[in-house]
Amino acid sequence: MEPKLSSDLLRGHTDTIVLRCLLKQDRYGFEIYNWILERTGEQYELKETTLYSSYKRLEKGGYITSYWGDKTQGARRKYYHITEKGRELYRQNKLDLEFTQRIINDLLKEEEY
Amino acid sequence: MNIKQYIDSLFSSYEETDSLADFKEELESNLNARINSLRKKGLNEQAAFDKAITELGDVSTLADELSLKKRQEVFSDMYMKTRHYMSTWRIVLYVLCGAVFGFGVIVSVLSGFFSGDVNAPLGSLLIFGGIPILGFLFLGLTQETAVHEAMSWKRALLYVVAGGVFLFGVIAFLITYFEDNAGLPIAIATLIPFILPSLAFGVFLVLTEKDRSKPWVIRQRKEYMERSQKRFGDPVQQERFGLFSGALWIAAIAAFILLTILFGIKFSWLAIVVALIGQMIVLAMFTKSR
Numbered sequence: 001m002e003p004k005l006s007s008d009l010l011r012g013h014t015d016t017i018v019l020r021c022l023l024k025q026d027r028y029g030f031e032i033y034n035w036i037l038e039r040t041g042e043q044y045e046l047k048e049t050t051l052y053s054s055y056k057r058l059e060k061g062g063y064i065t066s067y068w069g070d071k072t073q074g075a076r077r078k079y080y081h082i083t084e085k086g087r088e089l090y091r092q093n094k095l096d097l098e099f100t101q102r103i104i105n106d107l108l109k110e111e112e113y
Numbered sequence: 114m115n116i117k118q119y120i121d122s123l124f125s126s127y128e129e130t131d132s133l134a135d136f137k138e139e140l141e142s143n144l145n146a147r148i149n150s151l152r153k154k155g156l157n158e159q160a161a162f163d164k165a166i167t168e169l170g171d172v173s174t175l176a177d178e179l180s181l182k183k184r185q186e187v188f189s190d191m192y193m194k195t196r197h198y199m200s201t202w203r204i205v206l207y208v209l210c211g212a213v214f215g216f217g218v219i220v221s222v223l224s225g226f227f228s229g230d231v232n233a234p235l236g237s238l239l240i241f242g243g244i245p246i247l248g249f250l251f252l253g254l255t256q257e258t259a260v261h262e263a264m265s266w267k268r269a270l271l272y273v274v275a276g277g278v279f280l281f282g283v284i285a286f287l288i289t290y291f292e293d294n295a296g297l298p299i300a301i302a303t304l305i306p307f308i309l310p311s312l313a314f315g316v317f318l319v320l321t322e323k324d325r326s327k328p329w330v331i332r333q334r335k336e337y338m339e340r341s342q343k344r345f346g347d348p349v350q351q352e353r354f355g356l357f358s359g360a361l362w363i364a365a366i367a368a369f370i371l372l373t374i375l376f377g378i379k380f381s382w383l384a385i386v387v388a389l390i391g392q393m394i395v396l397a398m399f400t401k402s403r
């Protein structure tokens with residue numbers, strides 16, 4: 001049996017993934033999309049609209065801010081920047097996820113049988 | 114199809130807002146970047162475009178958020194919510210007017226059958242048809258809707274007077290023409306004491322009408338104007354075009370009535386043709402100088 005990447009499972013963590021992607025530097029949509037594709041070995045069938053919804057949601061909550069970059073090659077790019085509140089959310093989500101992963105692992109363990 | 118056209122087509126059924134325009138620009142630059150990177154990987158133009166579009170996914174939920182409302186829903190909001198402003202006595206009056214009107218139609222048809230002449234049905238139509246029509250006019254004008262404030266009842270009454278005289282003029286015309294067999298010129302002459310002044314008074318009322326639009330309608334209109342201004346340039350020019358056209362048609366209608374009285378219908382229709390030609394010339398002039 002081959003392991004498959006569960007896109008549904010991953011989609012639930014889009015916000016956290018986006019925040020992680022912005023930790024080190026500001027990025028624009030295509031960069032973020034590419035960053036995720038590369039790290040998932042292009043196996044994740046990510047829809048861009050999922051990302052856009054995430055940006056809007058995060059921006060509304062004050063976790064990221066956005067600004068228009070200078071014109072390069074004829075088009076303006078919209079960059080996203082993580083705020084301090086966003087970093088905090090990232091850390092919290094990461095802790096929650098690690099904790100949950102441990103519990104799931106415990107629940108699915110086969111040794112007890 | 115290029116990317117910009119494709120994006121426009123995606124959102125064609127949505128009201129353009131600032132945030133939607135913003136999003137469309139963002140989408141365009143990202144899609145362009147994605148297509149370029151796919152082409153570098155060896156895909157041809159069409160394949161790269163198709164793949165990028167597939168990766169985009171369904172935009173409708175996003176567009177719903179950004180645009181607040183689809184155009185359709187804006188319309189239904191504007192026109193369907195009249196019932197919120199409908200009080201009980203108004204509903205009763207509307208229904209009453211409708212019933213009287215129906216009664217008037219039946220009575221005039223019956224009296225036409227039994228008496229065999231035109232006068233009797235016209236007479237009953239004047240009373241039982243005219244009064245509910247004027248009632249509807251009054252109720253309609255003093256009706257507050259989702260887009261309009263109500264007109265004051267005094268002003269609405271002036272409209273009713275103008276409308277009443279006008280209706281009377283129409284009936285008088287018909288009676289003179291059919292019953293007295295006085296011929297078309299004399300029948301048309303009856304237009305002068307009734308139809309003409311009531312029409313003039315009506316036009317005066319309409320022209321001196323102040324804007325009763327609700328604040329949100331005015332706001333929306335302003336936004337629309339600003340957007341169309343960006344697209345078409347000078348709004349003053351458009352306004353002058355409207356005034357020119359209005360003056361042209363008022364003159365044409367006056368000429369039509371006058372010519373009908375003086376020379377008969379055989380020649381008076383030419384006034385309308387001349388006005389049509391004039392209208393086209395005005396349009397041509399304004400589009401050229403724009």
